[in-house]
Each structure stands twice: as structure tokens, then as C-alpha cells.
Amino acid sequence: MSAPTPIGPGPNNVSTTPKGGYNREQWESKLDSVKVSKANLNALVMNYLIIEGYQSAALKFAQEANISSSVALDSIDDRMQIRASIHAGAIQEAIERINDLNPELLDTNPELHFSLLRLQLIELIRNCTASPDGDIQPVLTFATTHLASRAQKNPAFLTDLERTMALLCFPQDNLAPQLAELMDPSLRRQVAARVNEAILEAQGVMREAKMRGLVRLWGWAENALRQEKVDFPSLDLKNIA
């Protein structure tokens, strides 16, 4: 039995570094000597599941690992429904769900509200241009009532609004790349992700799963070791998955 190795490079560690670095076996045994408590690992996993929105997995995991802190589990479902609505282009529905879940979100986050409204405008344009005799009136009404006044106050909004309205002028199958972006479903996903982050932040949850931060920290540490010219088997994300 060896004494528990301190985490991080202390004077003892330096002296035990083998010449030329570590081979895989030495490295693994070094890693194994660091004890991470089961509770911490469980909390790490739970944190990932909650933030990334895997509700059923989180619930199951909480039961199996006997974790009581079923934090904000009830909001996962709401967030996933909102995400689904945005992905499906049902923006009005998404907005109403947001207002139910967190009524202050759109009041306090005008940029987010604007991108949702613009997404809604894009959906209206999509409907209108889908058929040759589509009615342009709803598009114009929506743009005037909800977006024009905001664009007046904020130059960035104005640029976005102008570009969106340009969609009406060009045939949908032959758009300039800048405009094509707007019609691409990836814009919905972007907005949905921002909504998700904003809700999480408002709930006092870190926007990002702890695990992602740890992976970055690992990368930083590997760089630091390489600069010290220590040889070691680097972490391959494929091996983890």
C-alpha cells in the first residue's frame, strides 16, 4: 500500500517523475492513485444530465445513485418543451411557455426577445413565400407592430430586421449565403440554445456542465506538462466516450 499521493505537483511528485516521462502503465497507476469520492462523481454526472436537459436519465440516475438533490428537475421538462417548440418553428407557443416558466426572462432580456420575435417573423415569411399567392400582410403587420419600434432604438436590431425583411424580395431557392442562413434550421437551434442558457442562468445554475470545465482544465494541464517537456499519454476524448 502506498501513501495517498497529493494532487498537484508538490516537491515529492517532482522527484518521483521518471526520466523521460510516463508510459501508459505508469500514467494509469498514477491516475488511479487519485481517489475521487463516489458522491462527487455522482454529483458531476447529475450536474451534466440536468444542465444538458436529460430529464428522464437524470430522474433514473437520481433514484439509482440515491441522490436527494433533484435540483430543478421539474424545470428540465419545461425547458425541453420550449426547445422543441423553437426547433419546430412554433415560436408563439415557445414564448408563451417561456412566460409561464419565467415571466421576467423576456422583460429583462430584450436581445433574446428580439431574436425570438425575429425568428417568428422568419416563420411568417416562410409561410408567406411557400405558396405563390401567399399573403404578405401578416408579415408586414407583425414587423411594424413588434419589431420596428425596437429596431429604432437599437442599431444592431435594425440591421437584423432589414436583412430579415430582405427575405421577402428574393426567391427562396436562390438566396445569398447571408440570407440563406436565416432560413436555415440551425438558426432555430442557436436561438433555442440561448433560451436554454438564459433560463438556466436565471435559475442560478451554471450555464455549462461542470464536466466541460473539467475537460478544459485537463487540456490546460496537459499543455503545462508539455511545456515542462514531460512525456505522458494524452487524454483522447474518443477513449472516454
Add this chain to the structure above:
Amino acid sequence: MIAEDDLLPYLRSDDRNVQLAALRSLKNSVIGHSDQKASYLDRGVLDELLEIIGTPEDGIKDPISEECRIQAGVILGSFAYSDAEISSRLFTPATLSTLVKVLNQYSPPALLVASLRTLTTLLTLRLTPPLVSQFPGLAKSLSELISHYSPTVFVKYARQDIQVLTNLCTLVPLISPSHSSAQSVSSELTAPLFDLVYGSLQSSQASGIYIDSKLQSAAILALAHCLTPTVAQEIEAAGPGFTNPVLALLRAPDTATRLSAASLLTALYTCGKSDITSNTGVTRAPQITTLALTLVPTLMKLLDDAIAAGHHGRKCDPRILHTLAILCRDGGEVTDRCVEAGLIKKIVSIIAQLAPNDHFTSRRILESDGKLLSSSLLCLSALGLYNEDYRKEIIEAGALSVVVAVMNTANTAATREVKIAACHVLRTLSRSVRLLRTTMVESGVVCGIVDLLGDAPPEEERPLLENVDTVSSEPERMDEEPVQTTVTEVPTDEDEEEEDLEVRTAAMAAVCNLVLDFSPLRKPILDKGILPLVVSGARSRYTPLRLNSTWALKHMVFGDDMDTKACVMSHLGFPLIIKLCDDKEIQVQEQALDFLRNLTARSETYIDMLFDNVGVEEVFRLLDRKLSFVPVPPFEESEQELLSTQPYYTKVIIATAYILVHIAAGYDRHREIVISHEDVLRKIVQLMRHENYEVRLACVWTIINLTWVEEPNRAPEEVASATGQVHPNVSQAGAAQSSSDIMQQQQSISAFTELYFADIYRRRAMVLVRLGAREQLEHLKQDPVLDVREKTKTAIYQIDSLVGGASPTADVEPDIEAGLSRGVEVPGGAMEIDSELHE
């Protein structure tokens, strides 16, 4: 789905389902749409919403009407999150009382969350009179709610419970923004808040990864806000189990948590431990200073990040600067580190971001950014409090023009806090004699201050000395208020809000140093008619104002300007000042006694006036009372901790002793009066063993003045009375005789006079020897303080030459010059003022 345009009639529907549908539609049409909000408010939607929210629960729980109340609460909240024009329309008594009424444990949690959010938003947007003073039961309601929701929150982690608690905690500092109001809610709220914070610390330690950072930081900030010294000591006594996890939070990933931890530790730092205040700052136990030093990097990093974010239009959190202000207001190493890190320049840059070119003319800045601006100014004032170099740096960074701009804006409830902070900066800067004589003169601060103190008094010129006589003709009226002379428009605090009193208190603190005799601003301020305002402040029932006003009066009679002294006395009158000498607040007593000390310095006129108005015996009863303030332990006992724990009591003794010194420096008949009060003199002799050297020094000065031999300043009538005893008819006789006769006679009279006085002097010295003064002086020859030793030599020399016993000790060639100075060289109280920095 109801059409958006005509929702209002449906809100009034008797059918709850219709009402609910209308409310939902209304909610979705107003959230994020300010034009809609304005239009609905124009059509009177506020009353409808308040009525729905206020609908009492009628026994049976009806989920639909409950949901209606929730939705109405949410909509109201959305109106609060608007531009200032819209949200300000919500500031009605009806809104506030409806929202406060909701705050009980029977309200549905969702309605609680919505109402709490609305209150929080409204109170953040605008500084109003503390809600606790409008709704006295509010602190208790919040306390009950916190206790109601806390126990299960770290077990179940129900989102709604977390939200309720987070909003409750956020509300605590907002309902009690001022220092005094925070202290007033403390007894109700500290216990439940401490339990909540403790619970959250334990849960975050247990789970390791997840904590609800918002709840935790809000709870910690709330606890820090209403922390009192008693609670701080309890927490300290509880050991590292509580403080270590809070220290760990200084490295938390989110800024709010780091700030809250720094804020709580700062509160613990300043509340904990008794301290020694000196001219260089407050000295605390070394480990506490070390704790404070660890907070500096955390707070400076938070501030740097906030300034960087400020370039992108995000406002700095005022609590960062507020915390730094509390941390720095005691001077010392913590302040030095902050200044080294460039705090002064950073603060000025934050102010510049708010209002480029000191453009405060628009009230909007003072209202919407009032909190940030006042925290910035408070922090500046704290930094310069004990350090001349930092004051210079503050001036050089251009802060004075900001202060003047703030002082000269209109007085409104919303600008109050900023103005208080501006007064604190002025007070700090006025501690610098150099700045007082240069930069401050041209700054134009006078009008702003006088305006803050109250309505401008009548213009009418008052003759100075005539009024003195009016006052002095009322010697009997000891316990009554002094005669109110011609002043009319002086504010009284009968019906005044505590907040107005706080403004006046802060302005008075700024006035204190500006009215010192070497200040060029003294005359302009007095010409503005400030005296009636200061006197009315000294009569206030609000202790901080009474303290600062008495302090200002003390500084006004500091120095040799007899006109000012006369003017002060014409407004003040002795009854009030004697009453203040027995104030229930020890610091006020100190100032009032210092006032008498300054008044009687080098001024026989005022010694006489004091005796005439108050009565000799009454004066000496007062002196006797004050000198015996703390029982002096018998000489044998070296243990004098009792005295060291009570610095203010010592200051009272010093002030009192110097009144005696000054009386003894008057005419010979004044000395005669002093020597005839042996009880008081016996106290003086005892106090020569006091552990504070200033007390000892004052006692020695008393002896020196009482044994002064040279014809120092004999009043003509005293000589007359002495010669009168020689030759009752000298004046008439002299007229008829030849000049040589007169010469001869006068010589013999003078010789006799000297003999007569020599006898009196000897008798005085004998009294002092009999009371044990000579013996005590012998001890003081070994005093650790040089000044005491020197004055002791003089005193011994004078006594010994009078009593004729032991000849003056060989090594003493007494410092006659010191004797000549008649003991009045020590000015009145320090020119620095120590009153609490009101937050």
C-alpha cells in the same frame, strides 16, 4: 382565445375561467412589449390587477381564482420591468400595500414569487423611504416566510421554494436601505437568515457540486446587510465551522457569490471585536486585519470586471463599492492596499461612465444610478478619512466637482442617498487643513450644504451682542428650553422622516470642520444663517444629528473669534448646552463639555457668563459629576482595565478637566472660586494617576494655573477690592493730594496689595498640598510622557516656591514660559469628527 384589444372587460368577468383566459392573454401581450404596457396602464389596468391580487381567500381553496391572482401578480411584475416612465406609474400606495399584504405563508408560492419580484424591481429602480417604516409588520412577515420555506429547501430543492426564498432574501436589503433601518429589522431577521445561510453552506459542502448560487448569495448578502455587532460576535464565537465555508466562497465561479461572501466577511470584520480609534484609523486584532486583507484582491477583481463590463453598457454592482467602503473606512493597511491597487482612480472612472463631465443636472442619473453613485462617493470618503495623501489624490482625480454638482441638484427623496454620500466626501476632505484653505474655498459647496440643512432662515440681520444680554438675563431657566429668539422657519423633527434626519446629520458632519476658525468657509457659512439650523439640530431627538450639531457648535466656538462666540451664544443659550452635558448619549456629552471647554478658553467674559447664567455651584456640581464618571480605583491597584475599556468616558473626563483648567486661567477671583471647591480638586488629584496621559496632563495644568503667581491678568475691580481693604477712601483721598503723595501712597498700596495676594497664593498652594497634589506630582516626575514630566516640573516649582517648604529641586529650572501660557493652549476637542459613517 380572446382578441388582444378588448381584454379589459374580460378581466372584470364574474366567470373565473374567462377572467383567467383574459389574464393569460394579457400576460403574453405585455411581457417584453413596453408600448402595450403603456397603453394598458392608460386604460386603468392597474386597479383591475390590484383588485384581483387583493381578492381575499374565502375559506375554500379555489384553484382557478388562485391562478387568477397568480397571473395578475405576474402581469404586475412585468409592468415593473419596464422603462422608468412606466414603472414609476406603479409607485402608488395602493400597489405597495397590496403587494405587502400578499406576503404571508397562506399565499400561493407562485403569487409570492411574483409579488416579491415586483417589490424588488420597484425598490431597485428607485430609492424610496424604507418600506419597513411604512409597513411596520413587514420584517416580521418576511422573517416568518423565511422560516416557513427554509427547513425543506435543502432537502427537496423544489424550484418554487428556492425562488420564494431567493426573492425574500433579495428584498431584505431593499426594504431597509439605510443603516438605521437595517439595524431595526435585524432582531427579526438575523436568526432565520443565519439558519438559511448555514443550511446552504452545509448542503453545498455535502453535495460538492451543485448549489443554488442565487439563493445562497442572496441569503448571504441579506445576512451581511442586517448584521449587528451582537450577532457578529455570536458567529465569531461559533468558530471556523461557519467562516471557513464562507471564505471558500471567495473563489466561487460566479461573481454574485464571491461578492456576497466578501460582503459578509466585511460585515463580520467591522462588527466584530472592540477597537481603538486614533487619528490614523481603527486598530483591530491582527488576525482580523489579515482576514480583511484577503478580501481586497477578491473585491478589486470584481470591480475590475465590473468596469470592463461597464464599457459594454453594463452597470457596476453598487454593492462592490459599498463593501469596499465599509472595508476601508477604518483606515490602516486595508485602505493602503486598496489605494495602491488604484481604487480612487477606478471609482472616479465609474462615476465618469455614469455621468460624463459631471452632468448631473438631469435628475434621472441621480435616481436611476443613485445607488451606484452613492456607493462610489461613500467609498471615496472612506478612503480619505484617515489619510491626507489619499484626500489629495481624491481631489486630483477630480472628485470634488462631482460632489459639488451633486450637492447643487434639487432636493428630492430620490437624490437623498447620493447627497448623504456627497456630504461624507466633503467631511472627509474638510479634515485636510490644506484643502480647507485652498481647493474647497472655490468649490461652491456652501449653498448646497445650507440648503440640505433646512429651509433658508430669514434674511434679517441680528445685532450680535444685544442678544447675548437677552439670553444671559435668564439665569434661572436651567431645565427649560432656551428662549427661541427671532428664528421662525427652522425645521423641527416632530414629524420628520428619519431619512430627512439622516440627510441633515450627514450635512452637519460636513459642516463641522468647515466652521473651524481657520476655515475661510466659516464666514460664508455663518452668513448664510446656518446657526439656527445647527441649534435646532442640537435640540433634535435624533441622536446622530444631535451629536453632529453639538460637534459643529463646538468647532464654532473654537478659537479667539469673540464675535462668533457671541453670535453662537445668542442663538444657543446656556440651558441647552448644560442639558446636552447630561445627554443620555455619552458622545454628545463629550461634545457639549468640549463646547464649554472651547467657550471658556482665554475668555474671562464667558467664564463670568457661564457662572452668571448657570450659577457657580451648579457649574461645579456638573464638573464634579463628570469627573467622577468612572470610579477611579484606589491608588494601590494597578488594574485599570475598567478605564481603558471606556474611551468615551475618558474623553468626557479630559473635556471636563480642561474646563477647570480654563476657569483657573481666568481672573484671580475665578481661581479663588476653583480653590474653594475642594471636592472637585480632590477628584483632580485622584485623576493624576489616570492611565490616560491627557487626563494626567490636564490635572497638572489645573495645578499650574491655580498656583500661578505673576500678576497674570488681574481684573481692575479685583485690584480695587484689594486696595479697598487697605484704604477704603483711597479714590476720594487721592484726588485732593499732591502728586508726590500720590506716588508714595500708591507704592505703599502696591506693596500691601502684593502681600495681600501673596497670602492668597500661599493659601491656595497649601490647599493643594493638603489635598495630596504635591505627593501625586512627585509620582508624575517619572511619567512615561515627556510633556507630563515637563509640566510636572513647572507645577512642583510653583507649589514649592509658594509653600516655601522644600526648595525647588536642583535639576529643575522650571519652564516659566509654559507656566505663562496659562494652560489654555490646548484647543477644544479634536478637529476631526468621528461620528459613524451612515450607510
